[in-house]
Amino acid sequence: MTYSKPLPQADDLLMQPFWEHARAHRLSIQRCDDCGDGHFPPSPVCPHCLSEEQTWEPVSGRGTLLSWVTFHRAYWGGFIPDLPYQCCLVRLAEGPLIVANFAGDKPAHLAEGLPVRAVFHEMTEHFTLPKFIVE
Amino acid sequence: MAIVKSLSKVAAVIGIGESDYVGDHARVRAGERPHDSYGYAAIAFNKALKDAGIERDDIDGLIVGPTIAYERMGELLGINPTWGSQADAMLSVIEACMAIQTGMAEVVALVYGNDQRSAAIQYGGPEAMGGNMFLSYIYHAPWGFTSQGALYAMMFQRFMALTGCTEAQLGEVAVAQRLHASLNPHALMKKLITIEDYMASRYICEPLHLFDYCLINDGGVALIITSADYAKRNAKKKPVLIHGVGRYDANKGATSLEPRLLDFYRPAQERCAEQMFNMAGLGPKDIDAVQIYDSFSCHVPLALEGYGYCATGDVGRFMAEEGISLKGKLPVNTGGGHLSETYMQGWNHQVEAVRQVRGEGLGRQVENCRFVHYNSDVAGKAVSIIYGS
Ligand SMILES: [Zn+2]
Numbered sequence: 001m002t003y004s005k006p007l008p009q010a011d012d013l014l015m016q017p018f019w020e021h022a023r024a025h026r027l028s029i030q031r032c033d034d035c036g037d038g039h040f041p042p043s044p045v046c047p048h049c050l051s052e053e054q055t056w057e058p059v060s061g062r063g064t065l066l067s068w069v070t071f072h073r074a075y076w077g078g079f080i081p082d083l084p085y086q087c088c089l090v091r092l093a094e095g096p097l098i099v100a101n102f103a104g105d106k107p108a109h110l111a112e113g114l115p116v117r118a119v120f121h122e123m124t125e126h127f128t129l130p131k132f133i134v135e
Numbered sequence: 136m137a138i139v140k141s142l143s144k145v146a147a148v149i150g151i152g153e154s155d156y157v158g159d160h161a162r163v164r165a166g167e168r169p170h171d172s173y174g175y176a177a178i179a180f181n182k183a184l185k186d187a188g189i190e191r192d193d194i195d196g197l198i199v200g201p202t203i204a205y206e207r208m209g210e211l212l213g214i215n216p217t218w219g220s221q222a223d224a225m226l227s228v229i230e231a232c233m234a235i236q237t238g239m240a241e242v243v244a245l246v247y248g249n250d251q252r253s254a255a256i257q258y259g260g261p262e263a264m265g266g267n268m269f270l271s272y273i274y275h276a277p278w279g280f281t282s283q284g285a286l287y288a289m290m291f292q293r294f295m296a297l298t299g300c301t302e303a304q305l306g307e308v309a310v311a312q313r314l315h316a317s318l319n320p321h322a323l324m325k326k327l328i329t330i331e332d333y334m335a336s337r338y339i340c341e342p343l344h345l346f347d348y349c350l351i352n353d354g355g356v357a358l359i360i361t362s363a364d365y366a367k368r369n370a371k372k373k374p375v376l377i378h379g380v381g382r383y384d385a386n387k388g389a390t391s392l393e394p395r396l397l398d399f400y401r402p403a404q405e406r407c408a409e410q411m412f413n414m415a416g417l418g419p420k421d422i423d424a425v426q427i428y429d430s431f432s433c434h435v436p437l438a439l440e441g442y443g444y445c446a447t448g449d450v451g452r453f454m455a456e457e458g459i460s461l462k463g464k465l466p467v468n469t470g471g472g473h474l475s476e477t478y479m480q481g482w483n484h485q486v487e488a489v490r491q492v493r494g495e496g497l498g499r500q501v502e503n504c505r506f507v508h509y510n511s512d513v514a515g516k517a518v519s520i521i522y523g524s
Contacts, residue, residue, distance in 0.1 A: 006276035015274075041274050041390050061488055067293035068394055069285055070341035075257075079279045082342070087280040089289055097391040099275040099289075112296040129277055 003124045004078030018035035022128045025120040026058040029096050035038035035128040063090040065134070066097065068110055076078040090132055091118055103131040110134075141478055143414045146232045147366035147374035148522070150187025150359030151486045152179040152420030153321060156477040160352050163475025168253040172203050173211055175355030176248030180212055183357035189242065194359075198227040200247030200482065208246060216240060224356075224481030225428075225511050225518040229380045231360040241245050241362055247482045248355035255352070260285050268285025275389055284348055287431040288340040290395045293442070295342065299450030300436060306333035308432035308467070309346035309474055310461035316471025318461075323350055324475040347432040349473035356482035358489075364516040373524065375492045378506065381407035383520040394515050403517035404441025407510070411519040415506075421520070423467060423504040424465035424491050426484035427474040428511030435459070438510050439467075442519070465503050484509050488522045 008019050009069040018040075021028035033055055037048035045052055068088040074080045087100050103119045115130040123129050154175045160382045168482045170178065170495040176199070184191060197216040205221045208314065218239035220230050224247065231243040237365075249256075294300060310330055316322035328346065336344045366374035383406040385394035394400055412418050419442060436450040444465055445453035457464040470476045470487035477483050488497050488507040496504070506523040 005279065006281070008277055009273055012273075020486065030210070047387065067289045067296070069288040069292055070338065071279060071285065072338040072341060074279075075281045076276075076279065082279070085279060086340075087278055087285065087289070092241075097388075097393060097396070099278055099280045099392070101278050112293060127277075131278075 003127070004076075005123070006076055006078070007127060014044065018042070019127070020122060021056065021058060022130055023126070025128070027061045027092070027095050027118045027130050028056045029092065029094060030054050031057040037108050040092075040093050040098060059092055059094045063092040063098075063114050063116040063132070064089050065110065065112065067088075067112065070106070088116070088132060101131045103133045107134045139502070141415070142229075142232045142236060142380055143378055144363055146235045146360050146377045147329075147370070147376045148358055148360050148485075148489045149366045149370035149372070149374050150183040150189070150357070151184075151489050152182025152184070152186055152357040152494045153483065154248075154353075154355040154487055155177045156321055156323055156352060159354065163253045164322065168250070169353070170248075171251065172248040172250045172355075173208060174248065175250065176200070176208060176357065177205055177211055177355070178242060179248065179355035179357040180246045183244070186372070187359040189359065189369055194242050194244045196231065196234050196243030198222055198230060198245045200224070200227070200249070200480070202249045203248070211235070212244070213245070216242065221321060224394055224479075224485055225324050225520065226255065228358070228377065228485060228520055229382065229518070231458070232377055232380060233495060235360070241365055242362045245358040245360060246355070247357070249452050249480065250353045251478075252351050252353045253380075258351075262412060276349065280368050284343055285340045286395065287433050288343045289392065290399065290415060291433040292342050293396055294399060294433070294437070295423060297449065298448045302344075303314050303327065303330055303334060304451035304455045305347065305432055305436065306330045306344075307430070307454040308435045309333050311458070311463070312429070312468045312472045312475045314460050315466075315469050315499050316334070316475035318497065319470050319476055320497070322471040322476040323352060324471070333408065335480050338492050343431060343433070349430045349478045350475070354477055354479055356479050356486060358485055373493055375489045375522050375524070376479055377520060378417065378523045379411040379521040381409070381411030381414070381517075383407045383410070383517050385515040385517070388429055389515050399437050399441070400512045400515065400517060401441050403515065404438065404510070404512065407517040407519050408442045411521060414435040415521045415523075417506060417521060422506050422508045423508045425467045426488050426507060426509040428481045428484065428513055429468060430478075430513070432474060434512060435467055438512065439465075442508070442510060443515075461499060461501065469496060469499050469501060481513070483510055492524055
């Protein structure tokens with residue numbers, strides 16, 4: 001069966017390391033070699049000190065829940081079977097924010113500040129998507 | 136931060152024009168395409184010119200909205216200006232003031248047209264307009280987080296969690312604006328709704344309901360802005376002066392939604408408010424009505440707190456108990472706004488502000504309306520304008 005949800009942008013070279021780490025079940029962020037600032041999404045220069053030297057770094061996958069929504073309308077055909085589905089916003093323990101989904105069914109209890117942990121779902125042979133479970 | 140004072144009362148709006156939102160919407164829904172974006176803009180321009188009581192050849196500055204090509208619009212209107220620009224509603228008003236203050240132009244036409252409904256423009260999903268410019272769509276697409284509404288839903292969910300504001304309190308926005316639209320002959324959605332209707336309406340991206348989302352319709356808007364001096368000498372109607380403007384942008388961390396989700400744009404709005412109120416020599420207590428860019432209803436509570444109309448954390452109670460309708464303490468979006476009047480991406484709010492200051496608000500006129508504040512927080516740009524007599 002063909003995968004009908006949006007895939008990562010193939011021409012977004014900056015993000016390639018993130019998806020490669022994800023295939024190995026590692027969550028990663030970009031870390032500045034000069035000032036140590038950790039950021040996500042990636043940037044061609046460090047938004048903090050403008051350094052051009054940056055490295056992708058695996059992170060713990062742990063974070064806290066900042067917010068969440070439930071889609072009752074799908075904007076991509078591939079999400080119609082999932083309706084209603086959730087997206088969440090997580091602050092990683094290392095600092096940056098990331099939008100993702102909860103793994104599995106909607107958690108029974110949601111609250112701002114709950115601890116969460118990344119898990120990895122293999123969506124296709126080449127594409128693994130990080131999601132979060134409430135701890 | 137430099138406190139800019141030099142744009143206060145430099146310029147005035149002397150002409151306003153709009154396309155026939157109601158008639159055109161009926162035609163579009165019947166499958167017709169009455170005009171394209173240029174056509175809507177041209178019709179609005181003609182009305183604004185007539186409203187101002189000046190000739191086309193008096194115009195020496197031209198600003199066109201982001202949905203139309205600058206050169207083509209100038210060609211269609213037969214205008215070779217000494218100065219021109221392309222900008223959204225709020226920035227074009229500020230740019231017009233700057234051009235007038237510096238002498239680059241004296242009589243500036245601002246024109247906007249959008250055939251978004253008949254051309255089936257998408258604001259979410261794979262064909263999302265501007266998606267490649269607002270990266271938050273693209274980065275979050277693999278997780279299905281792909282619409283403008285979702286960004287605001289995520290923000291408002293957190294706002295509720297932190298402040299105790301409720302969905303029913305947010306419903307005050309849609310209910311008040313529908314009341315205003317019912318009194319506005321230009322408005323598309325005139326059927327009154329109650330908080331019960333709002334709560335019973337379906338979710339689109341929960342916690343936001345259908346009534347929290349703006350309309351999608353075709354139309355055009357034009358304004359004629361000129362120097363205060365020229366306005367005094369030539370305008371057919373009482374000029375509406377621009378008393379103050381402000382702007383502060385929150386770009387840092389935008390794609391990961393930090394300015395919205397962590398700060399609710401508050402620092403940007405506070406700095407914008409400081410600049411604008413200082414420039415105008417006014418404060419929130421002097422403002423008789425507020426127009427707020429409302430692609431989604433939740434812009435309203437954030438702005439009411441951010442610009443100092445109520446205490447931080449108190450906006451839910453303020454909206455429900457003190458009131459934001461014509462019957463309440465602070466009338467907001469008196470024409471019905473994007474939710475119920477017309478979705479002209481902020482342009483219709485400028486027209487409504489001018490009408491209220493002129494006293495042309497008909498059944499929705501705010502009594503003794505001297506100052507109207509417009510503000511928007513689109514994509515992290517906090518922009519503000521005070522119109523007054
Ligand atoms: Zn750095």
